[in-house]
Amino acid sequence: MKYGLIVFYSYQHGLMAERVLKRHNIAVEFVPTPRSISEGCSHSLKFGLESLKVVQNLLQRINVPYKGIYEVEKIPAGYKIVKVV
Numbered sequence: 001m002k003y004g005l006i007v008f009y010s011y012q013h014g015l016m017a018e019r020v021l022k023r024h025n026i027a028v029e030f031v032p033t034p035r036s037i038s039e040g041c042s043h044s045l046k047f048g049l050e051s052l053k054v055v056q057n058l059l060q061r062i063n064v065p066y067k068g069i070y071e072v073e074k075i076p077a078g079y080k081i082v083k084v085v
Contacts, residue, residue, distance in 0.1 A: 002072065003046055003048060004070070004072070005033075005047075006045040007037055008045075009066065009067060014030065017064045018030070018045060020058055020062050020064075021045070027047065029045070030043050030045060031045075034072070034078065037081065
């Protein structure tokens with residue numbers, strides 16, 4: 001199963017983004033950040049890839065800093081980064 005993952009510099013940035021995205025009816029969920037992606041912030045926001053463009057536009061508009069948006073696939077051995085968006 002593939003999904004989008006937004007990795008933030010801090011948990012507070014993630015909370016800000018979560019509020020805005022939910023206000024725009026985008027389903028997001030806090031999940032642990034896979035170590036293969038980042039050892040900084042321990043939580044990321046997971047979202048459906050069908051919302052990618054809207055998510056990118058909203059994050060840019062509200063100017064919340066984030067490390068990156070990744071397309072991730074859950075595999076039996078952990079996580080596989082499909083591509084960096």
